[in-house]
Amino acid sequence: MNRVPGPTVSFWLIKVLTTGMGEALSDFLVTRLDPVPTVLVTAAVFAVVLVAQLRADRYRPWLYWGAVSMVGVFGTMVADVTHVALGVPYAVSTPVFLAALVAVFVLWRRVEGTVDVHTITSTRRQLFYWAAVIATFAMGTAAGDLAASTFHLGYLGGGLVFIAAMIVVVLARVTSLLGPVAAFWTAYVLTRPVGASFADFVAVPHARGGLDVGTGLVSAVLLIAIAFAVAVAVAVQEKVRRIASTETATSVR
Numbered sequence: 303m304n305r306v307p308g309p310t311v312s313f314w315l316i317k318v319l320t321t322g323m324g325e326a327l328s329d330f331l332v333t334r335l336d337p338v339p340t341v342l343v344t345a346a347v348f349a350v351v352l353v354a355q356l357r358a359d360r361y362r363p364w365l366y367w368g369a370v371s372m373v374g375v376f377g378t379m380v381a382d383v384t385h386v387a388l389g390v391p392y393a394v395s396t397p398v399f400l401a402a403l404v405a406v407f408v409l410w411r412r413v414e415g416t417v418d419v420h421t422i423t424s425t426r427r428q429l430f431y432w433a434a435v436i437a438t439f440a441m442g443t444a445a446g447d448l449a450a451s452t453f454h455l456g457y458l459g460g461g462l463v464f465i466a467a468m469i470v471v472v473l474a475r476v477t478s479l480l481g482p483v484a485a486f487w488t489a490y491v492l493t494r495p496v497g498a499s500f501a502d503f504v505a506v507p508h509a510r511g512g513l514d515v516g517t518g519l520v521s522a523v524l525l526i527a528i529a530f531a532v533a534v535a536v537a538v539q540e541k542v543r544r545i546a547s548t549e550t551a552t553s554v555r
């Protein structure tokens with residue numbers, strides 16, 4: 303059984319929410335607590351959740367989206383530490399993370415023969431999947447900051463640019479210029495800077511071009527929204543499963 307969800311409407315909605323939440327919560331934690339232990343604790347929590355996800359025998363929504371949420375927080379911290387602590391410019395870290403992502407895809411394709419998310423049925427494929435997810439979050443964070451800071455587009459301007467890129471991907475998929483697998487992963491990469499850019503725009507102070515709502519409040523609102531969206535997705539999934547079971551029982555009779 304597939305251990306990760308397919309690209310439905312609810313999937314993309316929750317994915318964008320987790321990207322924004324990860325950006326806001328990461329900023330909230332590292333600016334109010336000692337960054338070093340905060341990053342270490344976050345890494346430990348992420349590792350525990352990821353191990354639990356890897357041990358799952360099928361797709362379990364709460365566990366899966368918990369892991370994605372932790373990737374959102376930890377991936378943001380990795381990108382920010384690379385820039386702030388190590389002094390690596392976004393113009394350098396973005397292509398480096400992109401190269402890492404490409405390397406994951408190349409190795410994944412060579413070993414498994416496909417990078418299709420509908421075929422994540424083994425632990426090894428899950429490892430490749432989550433390596434790609436982590437790389438997309440780190441690269442997307444760096445790309446969003448690159449557009450906002452280095453290219454001086456601001457968080458709102460950068461977010462709009464990435465939304466325009468998403469629209470291009472959708473049109474390319476609809477017109478069959480882009481295959482389903484390539485379209486999925488391209489969109490997956492782009493959703494990270496989309497969510498992060500708008501979360502920053504709402505949260506950061508006016509001096510940085512934001513609405514100054516605050517990272518704490520934005521994090522809390524997005525966490526509640528994620529929990530609600532996952533709960534709805536679970537309810538729909540259970541309803542579909544009951545209908546399928548009923549139809550199967552009826553056909554047997």
